[in-house]
Amino acid sequence: xxxxxxxxxxxxxxxxxxxxxxxxxxxxxxxxxxxxxxxxxxxxxxxxxxxxxxxxxxxxxxx
Numbered sequence: 001x002x003x004x005x006x007x008x009x010x011x012x013x014x015x016x017x018x019x020x021x022x023x024x025x026x027x028x029x030x031x032x033x034x035x036x037x038x039x040x041x042x043x044x045x046x047x048x049x050x051x052x053x054x055x056x057x058x059x060x061x062x063x
Contacts, residue, residue, distance in 0.1 A: 010040050 013023055025033045037057060045055055 006036075006040065009036055010044065013041060014044060 013025070016023070025037055027033050042055065042057075046052065
């Protein structure tokens with residue numbers, strides 16, 4: 001599957017990654033939040049040298 005780079009969605013959380021605050025991605029059901037988090041942001045963090053064990057992703061699966 002070909003990955004389409006979504007710079008508009010990626011640049012906003014990346015530009016704020018060093019401000020010390022917790023980031024939250026919200027949106028409608030089935031709008032790609034999980035894909036954005038796992039595929040795009042996770043890959044970016046790994047490319048920047050962040051170790052896999054230094055990242056934590058939390059989901060509320062009760063909704």
